[in-house]
Amino acid sequence: MTDYFMPSLIYFAAAAIVPFIAAPRLRATFMLAVPFAGFASFATMAYGTYAFMPFFDFNLKIFRLDGLSFIFGLIFSIAAFISIAFAWHIRDRLEQVSSLVYAGAAIGAVFAGDLITLFVFWEGTAIASALLIWARRTPGAIATTMRYFTFQIASGLLLFIGIVLFYRDTGSVAFQHMELDSLGTWLIFLAFGFKCAFPLMHNWLQDAYPAATPTGTVTLSAFTTKLAIYALARGFAGTEFLIYIGAAMSLFPVFFAAIENNLRRVLAYSLNNQLGFMVVGIGIGTPLALDGTVAHAFVHVIYKALLFMSVGAVIYRTGTAKVSDLGGLWKYMPWTMAFCIVGSLSISAFPLFSGFVAKSLILSATASSGHIWVWMALVVASVGVLEHAGIKIPYSMFFGHDRGWKVKEAPLPMLLIMGFAATLCVLIGVFPQTLYALLPYPVEYEPYTADHVITQLQMLFFAALAFALLIRFNIYPAEYRSINLDFDWVYRRFLPNVLRVVTHYVTVIWRVYARFADRRIERALMVIYRAHGPQGALARTWPTGSMVLWIAILLGITLGLAYL
Amino acid sequence: MHHHLILRVVAKLLLPFILLYALYVQWHGDYGPGGGFQAGVIFAVGFILYALVYGVDALVRVVPRGVLVGAMAVGLLLYAGTGVVSLFLGLDYLDYSRLAHDPVHGQEWGILLVELGVGIAVAAAMTAIFVAFATREPDIDDEDW
Amino acid sequence: MGIILVDLMLFGFLVLTALAIMRLTNLFAVTMLAGLFSLLAAGLFVTMDAVDVAFTEAAVGAGISTVLMLSALALTARNEKPFVIVSRRMAVPLICCLVTGAALIYGTLDMPAFGDPDAPVHTHVGGEYITRVIPDTGVPNIVTAVLASYRGYDTLGETTVIFVAAIAVLLLIGFPRSATRRRDEDGSE
Amino acid sequence: MPETLPEQVPNQLAxxxxxxxxxxxxxxxIVLMMIGLYITISRGNLVKKIVGLNIFQTSVFMLYISMGKVAGGTAPIITGNPDEVYSNPLPHVLILTAIVVGISTTALALALVxxxxxxxxxxxxxxILTIERDLEFPAQEASK
Amino acid sequence: MIPQAIISQLPILQVIVPLIAAPFCALLGGRNRAWALAFAVSLVTFAISAMLFASTLDGTVLSYQLGGWAPPIGIEYRVDALNAFVLLIVSGVGALTMLYARESVAYEIDERHHGLFYSAFVFCMTGLLGVTITGDAFNVFVFLEISSLSTYALVASGAKRDRRALTAAYNYLIMGTIGATFFVIGLGLLYMITGTLNMADLAHKLVEHGDSRTLRMGFAFIVVGFGLKLAMFPLHLWLPNAYTHAPSAVSAFVSATSTKVAVYLMLRFLFTVFGFSIPFEVDVLRTIVLPLALIGILAGSIVAVFQEDLKRLLAYSSISQIGYMLVGITLLTPGGLMASIIHLFNHAVAKAALFMVAGAYVMQAGTSTISDLRGVGRDMPFTTAAFVVGGLSLVGVPMTVGFISKWYLVQAALEQGWWPVAGLIVLSSLVAFAYVWRFVEAAYMYPTPDGVIRREAPLTMLIPMWIFAGSSIFFGLNASLTSAAASRAASGLIAASSLIWQ
Amino acid sequence: MTMMLLSTNSALFLALFLPLSAIVLLGALREFPRARDVAHVGTAVVTFSLVLLLLVRFLKADIPNVFLFEVMPGLPINFSIEPLGMVFALLASGLWIFISLYAVGYMRANGEEHQTRFAMFFTLAVAAALGIAFSANLFTLFIYYELLTLSTYPLVAHKGTPEARRGARIYLSILLSTSIGFFLVAIIWTWTVAGTLDFAAGGILQGHLDPGYAPLLLALFAFGIGKAALMPFHRWLPSAMVAPAPVSALLHAVAVVKGGVFTLLKVSVYIFGTGFLSATHAAVWLCWVAAISIIVAAVIAISKDDLKARLAYSTISQLAYVTLGVALANQMGMIGSTMQIVMHAMAKITLFMCAGAIYVAAHKTKVSEMSGLGRQMPITFIAFFVASLSIVGLPPMGGAWSKWFLLLSAADANQIAMIAVLGIGSLLSIAYLMPIPVKALFGAVPAGQAPSDAHEPPLSMLLPICATALGCVLLFFFANEIYGFLLHVPLLPPEGGLQ
Incomplete structure (x- = not known):
């Protein structure tokens, strides 16, 4: 096969063309068409592997279309469309190019049939996403992104090394189901985990996402982590270990999200929490669970984008996303408020909203596989989601304390795309079977059973009640200007410090050594000079007698030798 | 130096005998102690005596420097030439065997010739060396001594 | 036995002369003593049957070299700088000489005895000259025969040496020094 | 000479x-040689060094001549007596050459002096050494 | 073609042609007449040695009986690959230096001295040739003195430029005479136990004689005597001043030949005469000569690094280079000997070129002080380029003959397992680079001092120095001739000695 | 086609000696700067086409052998072609085109003196690099190695200031002392035990060298090839930073350090033989030395504020990758090392040309002063960014593949620690390299610093920069070809059969 076609090429080609389109609107329009073209390119294709490329010793499969990759391709296309549309007003070519490349790389990774290709696009998403954040061009963003970038590259490196070891163990680089039975697969697993923001590896997310431009954040939220979910689903479905990781992932951000001041960080934590559900689904690994994961990923991309967009719209108007600075915007940005609430309801898995139809799948799969404690944890986590994402975000932005903002409604293009996303949320919530039909495994599942709905509603109401009480008694820990440090101090403070200290000591030792060596050499030279210099003993003109002394010494030694 | 009349007379008388003795030593070298070198030295001593008594300038007048160098060269070349002659006679260098009708006589001839060369060279060389020293103006006056 | 006594006496005088040369600072006296040393050496050579050598040594050592030395002294200095006895300056050369002497004496220990007719010196080439000199050359003075014929080439070298010495001396001091001196002293002192 | 020693002396001593x-x-x-060498190296006077060198060389000549001596021999001039023992002529020849070399060296050395x-x-x-050193390192002389 | 009669007489012609010509030089006097004769004679000499070299390269040993007397009785000339090689070096250097001398001597020596000067020059060459070619031990002494005496005079004639030449010559004379006398003493001891003076016969008799204290001391004295002549490390004190203050042509000639001839003598005596028939000889070599040579290599180079005067720098470098040859000898292997012999050649060629360059500077710039020669590379490009080539050869940079010799030397040391020796050799090459580079940097990287005008050296000086520089490159590129000669010579030496026990 | 008329042997001969004769031409054109510069670039182009011709012939298994003469019995000066040399020759002659063009622009823009001398020695250096590439035996290689050292000295000292002279002296003294002190000894040792110095498949030492001595001999080689800048013999590289930027690019990318590691590679492949090395575990220590070099140099690079110094330490760190590949002693290591040579050359040449461009355009040398400069010279800094990514080893830059093979090699050699080192090295390289373009492109001009009126450098400098930056990307896609080519490197002696 010499046919190297793959959908991501469309994005790359577009990225190459975009900078040269001078007219801003034309450019934006052109970009908007790209996701459609991208989707169209593979939508009608039959499942199978298309582009082979002989490289080194192996045959790369750079375009593999099957159920899993198809749906993720679709997800990413939608995400690309949403984020591009939301960025309609953006004129920065760098941001535009990098978002295209980013989306393209993510799609490329999804269709990668082998680990090498995966790695290439994996790193591609890292570089492109970093550029996207750098494009904000603030000193803070630069520093943050250096960390983010390093983290992403580290993930890529782990993947790379894992691939190498895996290749050496198995002789294959095919991207298929793997067992955690060797260093190589563990490294690959870890690499995925990094990107997926496993607990203790998650902080890059909270660190970087809020640092990007408002539009950039929307883009970021869609691809990187979902790509990791895809990779885990592809490679490590049914790995029991993942269930516990997922459970922990879904639980711990709840508390951080509750105390977090920056709304984008709140959303980032919530992202974490949502990913936890998916990871659990992957860990269970039954078709139902995997479908749940995929479905969740699908809907999550949309509602999380919706939430980020609403926050982004607020930032666009107010310039801040801090709980302590916001409140009472409902009067001025009603549409935004409305879409935000739709997003909140979705993420909280309110029945008739998209979150419900997806999360139920996972919860059911968890329950049916007998992981009762995990199920409990997920339920508690759901409560937490409602707490921070479902209520805190809309409440703190649009209600709560009125901080005296007098702003305009978000611009129309933003509202349009938010509306589009909100509509999707509702549509999916109402007609779940459409979504289910797209899932890789055929499922017979009906979310709207009384049992499901009632359980969910009870839970939601109790959560809402709790939030109300907490607010009422001023116990809810909000509105403090604070940056919460959790594990991220390790890389924010600890690792840079370690690096700084190591650098310092290495350079100091180095310098001391160099100076020591220099001084030694200098001193040795002095000694040599004293003896050999123009006036040194060895270079002086000696009276004739002294040479006879040497003769005598020589003869003396000879004499000694003769005696011996 | 000029007022030592007795010295000058004695020296004048002695000189021929010294030179004669030198010649004796030169030619008698085959049979007794002595030979070209000793003869040359004695010959030179004769000249030196002359110089001591009559002054170096007188000696230089008698035998100019060029003559001395020439004589040195003649002596050396006489020696070396003898060897070259034997080369031309088809023999190895300094092989005197064919200088006369039979090898033994040839040897005698050869020895005589080379001894003569040595004598001339040595006499001239020694005189030349002495002349070189003696004609050098003293750097220091007699009072400094 | 008598020879030994004469030998010893000569050696004694030689040593004394040498020591005197060492001690004296008047260079004229030193020159004279050096001549005396040569004369004594010539005497020693005679006792050891080396008449030709003795003759030469007398002529050269006591004659020419004294004359040259004196002429040189006339151009340089009469006295040696008073010799300061500093033990270190004395000791080092002394040790040098002792070591060198010791080495030499060590070397003599395996030598054939003095005058031993069976020494290799006499049995090999030396003896051969004595037997064949008359038939080969007809010259009774073996020394002359060896000098001019058997080892005539050495003597050519010897003549060349003296020639070279004369050339060298002429090169160094053979010409009036006025010109030379001016140049020597240019820019110095 | 060995044969003149009394027979009753114990063998070792003999x-x-x-x-x-x-x-x-x-x-x-060798003693003479060393005196000569000593004069050469211990004295700073250039003329005296030459004298020392002469003594040194003359002593070396004696060493050679000693080698040539044969007990009971005479000077190596053929006398016609077939029983005559002659001393070895070869060292004499060598030393004659060496003497010439010696005087040549002396002459040259004196000229140099x-x-x-x-x-x-x-x-x-x-x-002389002081003068030379000052020539070579004029700065030092100035600082003195 | 040359008649056979002459070919059979080549060995003696080698020496007596210059010997006979030399007195004529003295008679001819100045205005280039003496020079012309000397030059012509040196060319003839070179031709003769070339013929000798060609006829001995295949391993033939030519024996020539002087006076027609068979060897132990008479004096013998003996030419084998080794001394033919050395003869070639001596006469080659002689011929080219003579060409070079024309301008240089005209500048440095009064014209009225020219006749005597060239006469001494030719005698010096005669002496060296005579020493090299002879097979008789005492004859070595005689000719050694011819060359030495003339060298003293030649060195002293540098007094016109610097009066220190006189003391240098005097010191050289005293030390040289002591050295020669030591040799005579040593030879006397050997004569005492063998009764012969012919080298081949000596070797034979010494083996018969076996070990004895006399032999040991004879060995020691001869080694020390030659050590003095070849400027073995602590016995080198005469060398720096002599080479520095001698007239340029003399420096070039003497530095390139006289120590080489002394090294040759050392080789000849050690191997042909002594032949290592007793272990003591090896002990002396290994415990005394080797360490000294190594110290000399290093110390000589380091001292050279700090020298201000170019000629003095070169002189100290000679001491170090001689160390290499000695190390090669003490290895006592064919490889080591080969290295020594090639290095002998290398050093002769390179040093001749370098001293010629220094002489050209003296003539054109009036100085040989490095700091005064800054920027000279631009004013005298060809001269300085010759220096670079010669210097690189001294260092042993590849494509120069110096590399070849060091290659063999290190290889020989490694074969013996003498790691530290190999290391030191290499280390001192680096030091050598330092001193060469010091000058090169001054010559090229610094600007010319103000008001200094220097013109390129005349052609008669450039040609010989470039022939040397060129040949050090040529033989560095194509070492087959030199290594063939050296290996032939080395195997000859080894075969003559009784190094079987090794 | 005139090219067809050339026999392969004469093409090789021409490739070797055409640059040498061009030196004369350059010298003759001293008075005509324009013609001289055209001649300089033209020589580069012609030489590169000759090398390309050789490549074509080589791929047809037409292997030339040029024999010049024999220096010593058994030690000829001769040249031949094998895959590694071909790669290096292509690299050196190819990059020469860019660097010569760039040098012309740089020297003119900077108004440097002695441009003719500069061009002459520059050409000589590349000629020496080609000699290294095509040497058929270690001896020939050594000669060219030394020639390279000597010819670059005037380039390093080009400015003629005392500082430049000092730097050049250190440069020269370290390179010479290691090469003579260790390398030459190692060569002679090899010659002594093996009796030959020809590069031969599978090495020449097996069966001749006591395996116990193999580490020692390897040490002599590894440290003796000072151009490989293995710590602690790396100091010449930072010292040589006094040189003008084109020279730095030449040193770091085209000829010198590449010549060094290439030599090391050749020694390991054709002298020791990877089989011998790995069987005797002689190179394990070298892994660790390389590892330390990688880490320490990278850490030091982080602490350097001077751009060229930082790049210099980066080179030391990156070169140690090559050494590591050599030390791992297997086929993948060899391939990885070669790839690293190629990839690093392309990236480093870009970086140095950018550094020179920054100096010419803005007269800035300190990293801390470059913040915000990217606005004025975006193309330069984008190129810098691309090259940095390649150094780090990210797709789609060529640098990724060299890391891939090195990792494979470490995996093959069961050196997990080395895998970690490679990873850490990459991360450190982000730390020292990435902030430079990022801050320049996205950062603000530091407070208190007047916004500079810098602009992009002249076209003759910008073009090569863009070309090599593009090259970094292209290499990513053409790595497969290089890999396929390198598979032909014979690692086993002929009787054992090819791979």
């Missing part, structure tokens, strides 16, 4: 004496 008798000559020569005296105004080695 051997020793014979040995000494056979070698004293060399040793005396004369020139040195003219150039440096002294014939003492240490003074």
């Amino acid at each position: 051997d020793l004496l014979i040995f000494i008798g056979g070698h004293y000559n060399y040793w005396m020569v 004369v020139r040195i005296r003219e150039a440096f105004g002294t014939i003492e080695e240490d003074e």
Whole structure:
């Protein structure tokens, strides 16, 4: 096969063309068409592997279309469309190019049939996403992104090394189901985990996402982590270990999200929490669970984008996303408020909203596989989601304390795309079977059973009640200007410090050594000079007698030798 | 130096005998102690005596420097030439065997010739060396001594 | 036995002369003593049957070299700088000489005895000259025969040496020094 | 000479004496040689060095001549007496050559001394060395 | 073609042609007449040695009986690959230096001295040739003195430029005479126990004689005597001043030949005469000569680094280079000997070129002080380029003959397992680079001092120095001739000695 | 086609000696700067086409052998072609085109003196690099190695200031002392035990060298090839930073350090033989030395504020990758090392040309002063960014593949620690390299610093920069070809059969 076609090429080609389109609107329009073209390119294709490329010793499969990759391709296309549309007003070519490349790389990774290709696009998403954040061009963003970038590259490196070891163990680089039975697969697993923001590896997310431009954040939220979910689903479905990781992932951000001041960080934590559900689904690994994961990923991309967009719209108007600075915007940005609430309801898995139809799948799969404690944890986590994402975000932005903002409604293009996303949320919530039909495994599942709905509603109401009480008694820990440090101090403070200290000591030792060596050499030279210099003993003109002394010494030694 | 009349007379008388003795030593070298070198030295001593008594300038007048160098060269070349002659006679260098009708006589001839060369060279060389020293103006006056 | 006594006496005088040369600072006296040393050496050579050598040594050592030395002294200095006895300056050369002497004496220990007719010196080439000199050359003075014929080439070298010495001396001091001196002293002192 | 020693002397002593008798000559020569060498190297006067060198060389000549001596021999001039023992002529020849070389060296050395005296105004080695050092390192002289 | 009669007489012609010509030089006097004769004679000499070299390269040993007397009785000339090689070096250097001398001597020596000067020059060459070619031990002494005496005079004639030449010559004379006398003493001891003076016969008799204290001391004295002549490390004190203050042509000639001839003598005596028939000889070599040579290599180079005067720098470098040859000898292997012999050649060629360059500077710039020669590379490009080539050869940079010799030397040391020796050799090459580079940097990287005008050296000086520089490159590129000669010579030496026990 | 008329042997001969004769031409054109510069670039182009011709012939298994003469019995000066040399020759002659063009622009823009001398020695250096590439035996290689050292000295000292002279002296003294002190000894040792110095498949030492001595001999080689800048013999590289930027690019990318590691590679492949090395575990220590070099140099690079110094330490760190590949002693290591040579050359040449461009355009040398400069010279800094990514080893830059093979090699050699080192090295390289373009492109001009009026450098400098930056990307896609080519490197002696 010499046919190297793959959908991501469309994005790359577009990225190459975009900078040269001078007219801003034309450019934006052109970009908007790209996701459609991208989707169209593979939508009608039959499942199978298309582009082979002989490289080194192996045959790369750079375009593999099957159920899993198809749906993720679709997800990413939608995400690309949403984020591009939301960025309609953006004129920065760098941001535009990098978002295209980013989306393209993510799609490329999804269709990668082998680990090498995966790695290439994996790193591609890292570089492109970093550029996207750098494009904000603030000193803070630069520093943050250096960390983010390093983290992403580290993930890529782990993947790379894992691939190498895996290749050496198995002789294959095919991207298929793997067992955690060797260093190589563990490294690959870890690499995925990094990107997926496993607990203790998650902080890059909270660190970087809020640092990007408002539009950039929307883009970021869609691809990187979902790509990791895809990779885990592809490679490590049914790995029991993942269930516990997922459970922990879904639980711990709840508390951080509750105390977090920056709304984008709140959303980032919530992202974490949502990913936890998916990871659990992957860990269970039954078709139902995997479908749940995929479905969740699908809907999550949309509602999380919706939430980020609403926050982004607020930032666009107010310039801040801090709980302590916001409140009472409902009067001025009603549409935004409305879409935000739709997003909140979705993420909280309110029945008739998209979150419900997806999360139920996972919860059911968890329950049916007998992981009762995990199920409990997920339920508690759901409560937490409602707490921070479902209520805190809309409440703190649009209600709560009125901080005296007098702003305009978000611009129309933003509202349009938010509306589009909100509509999707509702549509999916109402007609779940459409979504289910797209899932890789055929499922017979009906979310709207009384049992499901009632359980969910009870839970939601109790959560809402709790939030109300907490607010009422001023116990809810909000509105403090604070940056919460959790594990991220390790890389924010600890690792840079370690690096700084190591650098310092290495350079100091180095310098001391160099100076020591220099001084030694200098001193040795002095000694040599004293003896050999123009006036040194060895270079002086000696009276004739002294040479006879040497003769005598020589003869003396000879004499000694003769005696011996 | 000029007022030592007795010295000058004695020296004048002695000189021929010294030179004669030198010649004796030169030619008698085959049979007794002595030979070209000793003869040359004695010959030179004769000249030196002359110089001591009559002054170096007188000696230089008698035998100019060029003559001395020439004589040195003649002596050396006489020696070396003898060897070259034997080369031309088809023999190895300094092989005197064919200088006369039979090898033994040839040897005698050869020895005589080379001894003569040595004598001339040595006499001239020694005189030349002495002349070189003696004609050098003293750097220091007699009072400094 | 008598020879030994004469030998010893000569050696004694030689040593004394040498020591005197060492001690004296008047260079004229030193020159004279050096001549005396040569004369004594010539005497020693005679006792050891080396008449030709003795003759030469007398002529050269006591004659020419004294004359040259004196002429040189006339151009340089009469006295040696008073010799300061500093033990270190004395000791080092002394040790040098002792070591060198010791080495030499060590070397003599395996030598054939003095005058031993069976020494290799006499049995090999030396003896051969004595037997064949008359038939080969007809010259009774073996020394002359060896000098001019058997080892005539050495003597050519010897003549060349003296020639070279004369050339060298002429090169160094053979010409009036006025010109030379001016140049020597240019820019110095 | 060995054969003149009394027979009753114990063998060891006799051997020793014979040995000494056979070698004293060399040793005396060596003593002379060392005196010559000593003069050469210990004295700073250039002329005296030459004198020392002469003594050194003359002593070496004696060593050679000693080698050539045959007990009971005569000078190597053929007398016609077939029983005559002659001393070895070869060392004599060598030494004749060596003497010439010696006088040549002396002459040259003296000529050099004369020139040195003219150039440096002294014939003492240490003074010359000082002058030379000042020539080579003029800065040091200035600082002195 | 040359008649056979002459070919059979080549060995003696080698020496007596210059010997006979030399007195004529003295008679001819100045205005280039003496020079012309000397030059012509040196060319003839070179031709003769070339013929000798060609006829001995295949391993033939030519024996020539002087006076027609068979060897132990008479004096013998003996030419094998080794001394033919050395003869070639001596006469080659002689011929080219003579060409070079024309301008240089005209500048440095009064014209009225020219006749005597060239006469001494030719005698010096005669002496060296005579020493090299002879097979008789005492004859070595005689000719050694011819060359030495003339060298003293030649060195002293540098007094016109610097009066220190006189003391240098005097010191050289005293030390040289002591050295020669030591040799005579040593030879006397050997004569005492063998009764012969012919080298081949000596070797034979010494083996018969076996070990004895006399032999040991004879060995020691001869080694020390030659050590003095070849400027073995602590016995080198005469060398720096002599080479520095001698007239340029003399420096070039003497530095390139006289120590080489002394090294040759050392080789000849050690191997042909002594032949290592007793272990003591090896002990002396290994415990005394080797360490000294190594110290000399290093110390000589380091001292050279700090020298201000170019000629003095070169002189100290000679001491170090001689160390290499000695190390090669003490290895006592064919490889080591080969290295020594090639290095002998290398050093002769390179040093001749370098001293010629220094002489050209003296003539054109009036100085040989490095700091005064700054920027000279631009004013005298060809001269300085010759220096670079010669210097690189001294260092042993590849494509120069110096590399070849060091290659063999290190290889020989490694074969013996003498790691530290190999290391030191290499280390001192680096030091050598330092001193060469010091000058090169001054010559090229610094600007010319103000008001200094220097012109390129005349052609008669450039040609010989470039022939040397060129040949050090040529033989560095194509070492087959030199290594063939050296290996032939080395195997000859080894075969003559009784190094079987090794 | 005139090219067809050339026999392969004469093409090789021409490739070797055409640059040498061009030196004369350059010298003759001293008075005509324009013609001289055209001649300089033209020589580069012609030489590169000759090398390309050789490549074509080589791929047809037409292997030339040029024999010049024999220096010593058994030690000829001769040249031949094998895959590694071909790669290096292509690299050196190819990059020469860019760097010569760039040098012309740089020297003119900077108004440097002695441009003719510069061009002459520059050409000589590349000629020496080609000699290294095509040497058929270690001896020939050594000669060219030394020639390279000597020819670059005037380039390093080009400015003629005392500082430049000092730097050049250190440069020269370290390179010479290691090469003579260790390398030459190692060569002679090899010659002594093996009796030959020809590069031969599978090495020449097996069966001749006591395996116990193999580490020692390897040490002599590894440290003796000072151009490989293995710590602690790396100091010449930072010292040589006094040189003008084109020279730095030449040193770091085209000829010198590449010549060094290439030599090391050749020694390991054709002298020791990877089989011998790995069987005797002689190179394990070298892994660790390389590892330390990688880490320490990278850490030091982080602490350097001077751009060229930082790049210099980066080179030291990156070169140690090559050494590591050599030390791992297997086929993948060899391939990885070669790839690293190629990839690093392309990236480093870009970086140095950018550094020179920054100096010419803005007269800035300190990293801390470059913040915000990217606005004025975006193309330069984008190129810098691309090259940095390649150094780090990210797709789609060529640098990724060299890391891939090195990792494979470490995996093959079961050196997990080395895998970690490679990873850490990459991360450190982000730390020292990435902030530079990022801050320049996205950062603000530091407070208190007047916004500079810098602009992009002249076209003759910008073009090569863009070309090599593009090259970094292209290499990513053409790595497969290089890999396929390198598979032909014979690692086993002929009787054992090819791979």
